[in-house]
Amino acid sequence: MGATGLPPGMDSNLTELAKGGCEIDWQPYTQTRFYTNAFIISDDKLLLGFKKRGFGANLYNGFGGKVEPGETPAQAAARELKEESGIDAPLEHAGVLIFLTEGTEWAFHIDVFSARSYTGEPTETDEMRPGWFSLSENSINGNDDRLGVSSSPGLPSIPYSKMWADDIYWLPHLVEGKKFMGRADFAKEGDKFIMRKFWFGAVC
Numbered sequence: 001m002g003a004t005g006l007p008p009g010m011d012s013n014l015t016e017l018a019k020g021g022c023e024i025d026w027q028p029y030t031q032t033r034f035y036t037n038a039f040i041i042s043d044d045k046l047l048l049g050f051k052k053r054g055f056g057a058n059l060y061n062g063f064g065g066k067v068e069p070g071e072t073p074a075q076a077a078a079r080e081l082k083e084e085s086g087i088d089a090p091l092e093h094a095g096v097l098i099f100l101t102e103g104t105e106w107a108f109h110i111d112v113f114s115a116r117s118y119t120g121e122p123t124e125t126d127e128m129r130p131g132w133f134s135l136s137e138n139s140i141n142g143n144d145d146r147l148g149v150s151s152s153p154g155l156p157s158i159p160y161s162k163m164w165a166d167d168i169y170w171l172p173h174l175v176e177g178k179k180f181m182g183r184a185d186f187a188k189e190g191d192k193f194i195m196r197k198f199w200f201g202a203v204c
């Protein structure tokens with residue numbers, strides 16, 4: 001990979017995983033706001049929440065929100081996971097997503113976390129409806145050597161068409177236990193967000 005197309009501020013040691021929208025410039029921004037997002041993996045299942053209201057409504061996502069003053073991102077991630085899904089988990093840092101929307105002067109800096117175990121029972125809240133998705137058909141290389149080994153054959157596969165458009169580029173990497181960093185710039189058309197430019201890299 002050359003450094004061409006690398007978003008400003010990204011570590012040049014990253015190994016490119018995916019990029020798009022190369023003909024478009026990165027949106028400038030002057031401020032950063034800190035958010036979290038947490039994904040729970042249990043055996044060959046991934047826990048996602050269907051966002052019932054607010055920003056990203058009607059999309060499936062991990063559990064997260066704003067980092068409050070005085071909190072570390074890890075503390076915020078644990079709090080948001082508990083508030084939105086009812087569970088606790090030994091979260092580990094998995095990656096960083098810089099996310100911009102057209103017309104907004106600031107960037108979301110999202111610290112993404114994952115855990116391979118949890119305690120409690122995922123429970124629907126005002127904001128999120130949790131549900132399990134099968135990872136068995138979702139191998140990062142498109143290998144189907146994991147097909148047929150699902151302990152949860154009745155579960156749907158990851159609903160990428162109902163998730164933020166960038167997730168398909170980094171979530172398989174997270175599932176494999178690898179770290180990532182990247183950026184996605186979105187435009188707004190009506191009430192829809194359209195991804196215009198993105199770059200994701202693996203942290204070596």
Ligand SMILES: Nc1nc2c([nH]c(=O)n2[C@H]2C[C@H](O)[C@@H](COP(=O)(O)OP(=O)(O)OP(=O)(O)O)O2)c(=O)[nH]1
Binds near residue numbers: 062099108
């Ligand atoms: N998977 C994924 N998540 C994203 C993207 N962009 C983006 O903001 N998010 C996440 C980060 C946060 O977890 C969530 C936005 O936070 P939120 O809307 O739930 O937070 P909020 O302002 O309601 O704050 P809070 O009340 O929950 O603290 O969406 C994206 O492109 N992919």
